[in-house]
Amino acid sequence: MINKVVSNAEEAIRDIVDGVTIMLGGFGLCGIPENCINALVKKKIKNITCISNNAGVDDFGIGLLLKQHQVKKMISSYVGENAEFERQLLSGELEVELIPQGTLATRCMAAGYGMPAIFTPAGVGTEVAEGKEIRNFDGKDYLLEYAFNADFALVKAWKGDTAGNLIFRSTSRNFNPVMAMAGKITIAEVEELVEAGALNPDHIHTPGIYVHRIFQGENYEKRIEQVTVRKRD
Amino acid sequence: MINKVVSNAEEAIRDIVDGVTIMLGGFGLCGIPENCINALVKKKIKNITCISNNAGVDDFGIGLLLKQHQVKKMISSYVGENAEFERQLLSGELEVELIPQGTLATRCMAAGYGMPAIFTPAGVGTEVAEGKEIRNFDGKDYLLEYAFNADFALVKAWKGDTAGNLIFRSTSRNFNPVMAMAGKITIAEVEELVEAGALNPDHIHTPGIYVHRIFQGENYEKRIEQVTVRKRD
């Protein structure tokens, strides 16, 4: 089996340089690659084009990159919860491209599945459709949307093995598997790294062929954006 | 939770009538819906258009339908191992449409993902491309291939729950999940049917939303097409 293990986030991102396009898995703060983000912050990589469904919050996740002005452009579907983001956007320091969430996911998957483009009805008749090819199938209009590739995809899984196979836990799966498929180089950080053979092949969500480097992350904060609870009766 | 359970194959196929289009999961004889096939044989449904990667062998799988002349047309990628199939084809009793295996799988998935068509390079420059639209992306030619829908998809899983969630075992997964997504009505037979809640949500391969009816099959033969073994040293 091919061994994909690197020792830590610093080694994993060793060849990430200014100006790259990076995909970051996660939805909100759920399932984000915390260790890789921290390593990018520490290394002060600049002019990043960041493809991520969301933009983190002010002091966590992608917010940490924004604070240091490391992001040139965000490609996202929803960028709500971040005051520094808003300030940089309004001041023109930051470019933003907003994409429907399903289109974003499917464009990543298209890259991983070797499909150069896909058709989706999302955005037909709206400003999202501007400049895009529209095609009618069976009476319904669809936009032609191109596959998304990124120089690097940084994803977070629950468990992974030395061969790069990944298993995600609950809704922290979200964008991680589709982005893992779309990176020219895909880096996976996992909460628990095990030997090849320790995972049931039927349980694997992302086959190791899509993963170039894997390491066991540390000090996961796994911050919750909105704690909502019910009282016990 | 929505309960999808029916008592057996006969009840599951109750509304399958002559002339329908049916997808059948499986690769070779691995992972085929044995109970459903037997029920179709017993009910003598005729003029079936059958979408299946293979056509079974003479006395097992889809071969049983062929023997009774129940199949009008086969849409497959490889139909090798079946003498009766060959006889009917050469005599003109049976229509056959051959499709590259990946194209077949991806056209099913496209239906389940609400994509009306996909682009694939498979078949460019060959007779498969005849009459099809060709489009160039980044210097490479692709064929436009349409999503495949079927009136019924019959699939076989290892475990399933009353909500219709499916888990496949080893390489018997093959076409089953993609066909499960593409049936207007999807019928799943499983080796073991369990209560909703008994399966780990992270292990489910086909979410129950894609499955309309589920039952526990019986008397699985699981015939092996080619037993290949090595001697113990």
Next chain:
Amino acid sequence: MLDKEGIAKRIAKEIKDGYYVNLGIGIPTLVANYIPEGINVVLQSENGLLGMGPFPFEGEEDADLINAGKQTITTLPGSSIFDSAMSFGMIRSQKVDLTILGAMEVSENGDIANWKIPGKMVKGMGGAMDLVASAKNIIVAMQHINKHGESKLLPNCTLPLTGIKCIKKIVTELAVLDILPEGGFKLLERAPGVTVEFIQQSTLGKLIVEGEIPEMKLD
């Protein structure tokens, strides 16, 4: 006139046994609290979950288990988890029976605007454009009149659109209305104590009133 809970309560009556339902943020989320006994419904959360349950008990929150509104939730027996591509795959292929979402404006031909106000910070459309473009049945939960006293049911939307010709039904604090395929808001029910005349005054788009309009029944 209905409050938010009332709107949610009325919408809950539209949910049929065996439905897979996607609930948007805001009033739609409240609908889950009013699904009648004996009606089996599975809630889809577009971040990748079928079978969403209620909020967890205090102390049992799981950072890995959230809904599309980023709230901590639970799963119900029979739930399944999937990635974002499959989630929107099942939305696009119309396996989700009903989508309920909020709106800033709806037009008489079924267009909806709910994601962007020019001059204000744009947060993004999230999954809304995918949902409205794909869903086979969409109900909008919204206020009939905005805080400036202006109708939100218009001949044409004035805000940037989220989707076109997609809304089938609207439930507001004043009324239940269908949008007809040929265009127009067809008045179906009045909220308790609300007159047809008041609904007419509150609707800038074409309102179609035929025969007696019954008062809503909420219980």
Next chain:
Amino acid sequence: MLDKEGIAKRIAKEIKDGYYVNLGIGIPTLVANYIPEGINVVLQSENGLLGMGPFPFEGEEDADLINAGKQTITTLPGSSIFDSAMSFGMIRSQKVDLTILGAMEVSENGDIANWKIPGKMVKGMGGAMDLVASAKNIIVAMQHINKHGESKLLPNCTLPLTGIKCIKKIVTELAVLDILPEGGFKLLERAPGVTVEFIQQSTLGKLIVEGEIPEMKLD
């Protein structure tokens, strides 16, 4: 001149450490037996498996675990299972580094025919068209000459095509040849005891011979 095992042995030398490899039916399957020690390779089987292992021991066959040739197999530690759509997804997106397959004919511009003979029962292309259209690197394992004594390395294929301009390298019982981007079979190595002259006579397509042609080393 090489036998089938020899062809497989020579092709095995093309496999580099860290490769994901798809092996077709026939001679390509034999290649797995000759992968050098210390070279880590993962075999993909397009029915939905990465990490294919050897045949099972007698009595340990599992009907649910087969390869694309429908043979019972085993998995190696680190293997993964996936559906047919993802399997061809990773093939189309060129995650598989090398594809090795057989052929009836190859043309000097890299076209391949290996699925259909007019007048004979057509079994189908299986995954061959997907593989040849997508793979970034394809090696063909084939006989140089057919049983009628005719060359299978042609100016143009005469049989129905499987794919066009896709083959990069050929290993036959006589030689190792590259297909040049501008067309032509470039002779790289001779099989033990085979002369350049004999290879020339056996090749109907344009053969390019430059300088001394070394004899293959198999061990």
